[in-house]
Amino acid sequence: MPESPPRVGLFVTCLVDLFRPSVGFAAVKLLEDVGCTVEVPEAQTCCGQPAHNSGDRADARAIALNVIAAFRGFDYVVVPSGSCGGMIVKHYPELFDTGSAGHEEALHLARRTHELTSFLTRVMKVDKVEARFPARATYHDSCSGLRELGIREEPRKLLASVEGVSLREMTDADVCCGFGGTFCVKYPGISDKMLEKKLRHIEATGADTLIAGDMGCLMNMAGKLKRVGSAIKVRHVAEVLAGDYATPPIAEAE
Amino acid sequence: MSAREAILGRVRARIPHGPEGARRGAVERRIAEHPRNLIPERGQGDLEHRIRVFTEMMLAVGGTVEVVDDINDVPHHAAVYLRDGNLPARLRRGADPVLAKLPWHRGGALEVTEGPAADEDRASISRAFAGIAESGTIVLISGADNPTTLNFLPEAHIVLLESSALFASYEEAWTRLRALMGEGNMPRTVNMISGPSRTGDIEQTIVRPAHGPKNMHVIIVR
Amino acid sequence: MTEMSTTAFKDNVAKALADDQLQFAMTETGPRFIAKRTKAREALPEFDQLRDQARGIKDHVLDHLDIYLERYEAKVKETGGHVHWAETPDEARAAVLEICRKANAKMVTKGKSMISEEIDLNRHLEENGITPVETDLGEYIIQLRNERPSHIIAPAVHLTRGQVEADFRRVHTHLDPGRDLSEIPSLVEEARGVLRRKYLTADVGITGANFLIAETGSSIIVTNEGNGDLTQTLPKVHIVLASIEKLVPTLEDATTILRVLARSATGQEFSNYTTFSTGGRRPGDPDGPAEYHVILLDNGRANVLGTEFQDMLRCIRCGACLNHCPVYNAVGGHAYGWVYPGPIGSVVTPALVGIEKARHLPNASTFCGRCEEVCPMRIPIPKMLRHWREKEFERHLQPTTMRWGLGLWAWVAKRPKLYRRATALAARVLANQAHGKGRLKKAPLASGWTEFRDFPAPQGKTFHRLWKERRS
Numbered sequence: 001m002p003e004s005p006p007r008v009g010l011f012v013t014c015l016v017d018l019f020r021p022s023v024g025f026a027a028v029k030l031l032e033d034v035g036c037t038v039e040v041p042e043a044q045t046c047c048g049q050p051a052h053n054s055g056d057r058a059d060a061r062a063i064a065l066n067v068i069a070a071f072r073g074f075d076y077v078v079v080p081s082g083s084c085g086g087m088i089v090k091h092y093p094e095l096f097d098t099g100s101a102g103h104e105e106a107l108h109l110a111r112r113t114h115e116l117t118s119f120l121t122r123v124m125k126v127d128k129v130e131a132r133f134p135a136r137a138t139y140h141d142s143c144s145g146l147r148e149l150g151i152r153e154e155p156r157k158l159l160a161s162v163e164g165v166s167l168r169e170m171t172d173a174d175v176c177c178g179f180g181g182t183f184c185v186k187y188p189g190i191s192d193k194m195l196e197k198k199l200r201h202i203e204a205t206g207a208d209t210l211i212a213g214d215m216g217c218l219m220n221m222a223g224k225l226k227r228v229g230s231a232i233k234v235r236h237v238a239e240v241l242a243g244d245y246a247t248p249p250i251a252e253a254e
Numbered sequence: 255m256s257a258r259e260a261i262l263g264r265v266r267a268r269i270p271h272g273p274e275g276a277r278r279g280a281v282e283r284r285i286a287e288h289p290r291n292l293i294p295e296r297g298q299g300d301l302e303h304r305i306r307v308f309t310e311m312m313l314a315v316g317g318t319v320e321v322v323d324d325i326n327d328v329p330h331h332a333a334v335y336l337r338d339g340n341l342p343a344r345l346r347r348g349a350d351p352v353l354a355k356l357p358w359h360r361g362g363a364l365e366v367t368e369g370p371a372a373d374e375d376r377a378s379i380s381r382a383f384a385g386i387a388e389s390g391t392i393v394l395i396s397g398a399d400n401p402t403t404l405n406f407l408p409e410a411h412i413v414l415l416e417s418s419a420l421f422a423s424y425e426e427a428w429t430r431l432r433a434l435m436g437e438g439n440m441p442r443t444v445n446m447i448s449g450p451s452r453t454g455d456i457e458q459t460i461v462r463p464a465h466g467p468k469n470m471h472v473i474i475v476r
Numbered sequence: 477m478t479e480m481s482t483t484a485f486k487d488n489v490a491k492a493l494a495d496d497q498l499q500f501a502m503t504e505t506g507p508r509f510i511a512k513r514t515k516a517r518e519a520l521p522e523f524d525q526l527r528d529q530a531r532g533i534k535d536h537v538l539d540h541l542d543i544y545l546e547r548y549e550a551k552v553k554e555t556g557g558h559v560h561w562a563e564t565p566d567e568a569r570a571a572v573l574e575i576c577r578k579a580n581a582k583m584v585t586k587g588k589s590m591i592s593e594e595i596d597l598n599r600h601l602e603e604n605g606i607t608p609v610e611t612d613l614g615e616y617i618i619q620l621r622n623e624r625p626s627h628i629i630a631p632a633v634h635l636t637r638g639q640v641e642a643d644f645r646r647v648h649t650h651l652d653p654g655r656d657l658s659e660i661p662s663l664v665e666e667a668r669g670v671l672r673r674k675y676l677t678a679d680v681g682i683t684g685a686n687f688l689i690a691e692t693g694s695s696i697i698v699t700n701e702g703n704g705d706l707t708q709t710l711p712k713v714h715i716v717l718a719s720i721e722k723l724v725p726t727l728e729d730a731t732t733i734l735r736v737l738a739r740s741a742t743g744q745e746f747s748n749y750t751t752f753s754t755g756g757r758r759p760g761d762p763d764g765p766a767e768y769h770v771i772l773l774d775n776g777r778a779n780v781l782g783t784e785f786q787d788m789l790r791c792i793r794c795g796a797c798l799n800h801c802p803v804y805n806a807v808g809g810h811a812y813g814w815v816y817p818g819p820i821g822s823v824v825t826p827a828l829v830g831i832e833k834a835r836h837l838p839n840a841s842t843f844c845g846r847c848e849e850v851c852p853m854r855i856p857i858p859k860m861l862r863h864w865r866e867k868e869f870e871r872h873l874q875p876t877t878m879r880w881g882l883g884l885w886a887w888v889a890k891r892p893k894l895y896r897r898a899t900a901l902a903a904r905v906l907a908n909q910a911h912g913k914g915r916l917k918k919a920p921l922a923s924g925w926t927e928f929r930d931f932p933a934p935q936g937k938t939f940h941r942l943w944k945e946r947r948s
């Protein structure tokens with residue numbers, strides 16, 4: 001542990017902020033438990049990925065500059081999402097011309113930014129958490145976290161340390177659930193077909209809880225599971241690691 | 255302006271422009287030196303290793319392999335192979351001098367004729383220019399002595415592979431080919447063949463044969 | 477050129493999703509390709525390094541393409557072959573027709589060629605009294621059905637054996653109705669018999685080319701069936717259809733790319749038949765075609781050089797990105813509406829037919845990144861799809877509601893204070909509408925979502941509001 005605790009800026013993400021603050025608080029708990037000082041800059045909104053993925057570079061750049069400014073001075077920036085994390089780490093630098101001031105700043109932010117579970121394991125060198133959470137669980141790899149940030153073992157390792165969690169792998173855990181941001185509303189039929197396949201693999205594990213690290217994918221899969229009347233509970237990985245089973249699962253009654 | 259000029263002009267206008275001489279130099283150098291890229295380790299090793307890897311790879315794709323010590327035994331082995339496969343004792347071959355010199359009478363009733371294959375030919379024998387251990391591949395080159403049709407029309411294709419031509423990798427075959435043909439020259443056809451003809455076009459189910467030979471049998475002469 | 481119907485993308489998708497046979501075929505066969513590739517990749521430790529080198533080779537070629545083309549052409553001529561340059565599909569078709577006419581051709585056999593699809597060659601030949609016969613089994617089947625390939629390397633992947641049997645019974649009038657064709661080997665045998673007669677009587681054989689080698693003036697075809705070889709060996713004329721980006725410098729360079737091609741495509745260590753053709757029959761040759769012609773097609777490719785889309789020209793048409801694409805596996809290849817389906821098709825098609833006609837394609841992706849992960853030539857497909865979306869955004873080609881919605885959202889997202897108020901309001905309103913059930917059956921402006929899924933409701937207050945409360 002360093003002399004002074006690492007100063008972490010939490011990038012909440014727009015979906016956690018709007019839909020599921022409990023994920024944000026779980027992230028704060030996990031970070032504080034390992035000795036970080038956590039702050040939440042007020043000027044943050046969204047990472048700008050919807051604009052970036054819609055071909056609107058100007059707005060994506062403007063939002064990126066806003067995020068860059070909001071998170072100046074932190075030792076680390078932690079994001080409870082592989083998708084928003086990937087946007088900051090991989091795509092912010094692409095938004096600016098090489099050599100420009102914006103590019104330098106984007107790179108500086110990218111180097112300090114980590115998805116939550118990879119921050120805990122890779123930076124804070126934590127391989128277990130003190131938590132209890134009763135769940136026969138299966139883990140879905142969200143695409144951006146997996147393929148842009150290379151996160152695969154990190155959440156599994158931490159989940160395995162939670163008392164009461166047993167993990168069973170689903171077939172094609174690394175295949176997209178069909179969310180894809182605006183994709184899921186632009187092409188709902190294709191998205192649904194992808195979801196159907198995903199659900200079959202989830203159900204085949206016999207798990208009672210589905211865990212993933214991204215609110216977008218989680219809302220998509222939870223929405224479908226509830227629509228078809230499944231009893232499988234859907235949770236963000238941060239909530240499980242923080243032992244927060246008091247909060248109702250995603251899309252379930254209080 | 256011809257299509258040729260238009261296309262080349264468009265290409266030139268769009269690719270990064272270095273000095274023309276340097277660009278041409280880079281191309282000429284690459285072609286003249288034809289540097290080898292990374293060669294996988296799999297096939298590298300002594301002859302026994304190469305035979306082992308070649309055989310393993312060829313069997314995996316549905317071909318068969320036997321190893322003989324004496325080239326003069328090839329007619330006998332070919333005859334036995336045809337008999338075991340319920341094929342007539344007839345073989346079509348090219349004018350290749352090594353094949354021509356074989357003691358075919360040792361194949362018993364085996365009838366061997368020379369020339370390109372026709373539809374009715376059910377079995378053929380070719381002499382390989384090279385064998386590639388890495389992927390269990392036979393290299394055949396066309397020419398006056400080696401009709402290409404022998405490789406495709408008959409249902410059984412027997413290939414004689416001398417151990418001196420069993421290489422670890424494709425690259426060694428290219429070196430040998432350049433030594434034979436001269437730099438930059440190729441026979442009309444070079445066939446690299448890895449096992450009998452197959453298709454997976456219906457429900458991705460592998461079926462042999464598709465349009466070419468049903469069986470490929472390689473006789474390696476040690 | 478083959479007519480583009482990707483503007484009908486949404487209709488195509490709806491049809492594909494409702495097609496049980498298609499869904500069965502895609503669900504059953506899609507995963508097989510993936511498992512095979514994984515196995516082949518694991519069996520070759522150097523695989524990823526070879527991918528890097530393959531990328532380097534193609535990048536070098538594209539940077540010197542003018543010189544390589546000239547070098548290649550000179551070498552083909554030296555070996556007695558002919559090169560026909562074609563800027564457009566029209567010119568390519570005309571060149572093929574002229575060669576066929578000079579050969580007095582009535583019937584031509586064809587090996588698998590995507591360029592042939594791109595220039596819609598079969599229709600042109602038929603209109604001019606020449607019968608084209610596809611000889612790749614998959615291509616043959618779809619020719620009987622008057623369809624387009626639904627996959628770059630497995631043209632009939634969308635069909636089941638039952639459908640193939642029905643087509644054979646319909647077209648092969650010689651077939652004994654009592655003959656059992658319910659198993660796949662019997663279907664293959666039937667096609668083998670029919671096509672054997674075609675190979676032997678064709679006047680011209682037309683194939684594609686996987687690579688063109690500048691060093692030797694050779695074209696390469698890669699097949700498993702042997703159909704390409706019978707097609708190009710038996711008739712008196714061999715025509716090669718190729719596009720200008722197929723060039724590689726040397727035999728060694730072709731070899732390196734061949735090492736990643738079959739493994740990525742079908743998961744084979746090497747394809748059954750890899751054939752290098754250089755010119756026509758030589759003095760003393762007992763067989764082989766007397767004439768050898770290469771059609772070199774541009775059709776918009778040169779215009780891609782030097783742009784943010786140049787990397788697409790590294791593509792070797794292995795189909796790995798299709799096999800691994802969850803969108804492709806949900807809708808099949810025909811939904812894409814043109815010659816090249818799947819992720820790489822969604823990059824290539826807008827370049828060749830124009831983004832206006834192909835505007836849906838770059839959007840029909842979740843950016844899951846599996847295509848880039850498996851591409852042997854390391855083409856950054858998601859990045860290029862995003863570049864196409866940027867072009868669409870610049871040209872106002874996206875649907876107005878989407879554009880306005882995102883524009884409004886971005887406007888608010890750039891104003892943190894306003895954003896806080898808007899999100900706080902939305903969280904409260906949506907949470908109230910859920911009446912404690914945690915989800916909504918319907919949500920405003922989200923019919924695309926709620927058509928198939930419930931909409932998870934917010935917890936009630938935003939994180940930022942709660943964080944403030946906790947701090948104070």
